[in-house]
Amino acid sequence: MSDFTWILTSWGIVVAIVIIGVMVVWRILEDRKSGFPAQDERTKKITGKAAMYAFSIGNYFMSPNDGEHLQSRISRFISS
Numbered sequence: 001m002s003d004f005t006w007i008l009t010s011w012g013i014v015v016a017i018v019i020i021g022v023m024v025v026w027r028i029l030e031d032r033k034s035g036f037p038a039q040d041e042r043t044k045k046i047t048g049k050a051a052m053y054a055f056s057i058g059n060y061f062m063s064p065n066d067g068e069h070l071q072s073r074i075s076r077f078i079s080s
Contacts, residue, residue, distance in 0.1 A: 028038070039047075060077070 032038070057077075061074070
């Protein structure tokens with residue numbers, strides 16, 4: 001790819017991130033004005049469980065593999 005394509009792609013990604021960030025902040029402010037809570041007990045519990053699973057899976061794949069290839073670990077993980 002040419003330098004122009006990389007520059008255009010990079011700026012496109014930056015613009016997309018900024019637009020998404022503005023939309024998220026706007027929605028949070030609108031919900032706060034309407035009186036909705038930011039998080040309830042159920043949301044906190046679900047988010048905590050998701051974070052725990054993501055951390056555990058990340059540790060599994062990032063731990064030393066004792067000579068076992070990552071592809072075999074992934075296929076074993078998926079099949080179980």
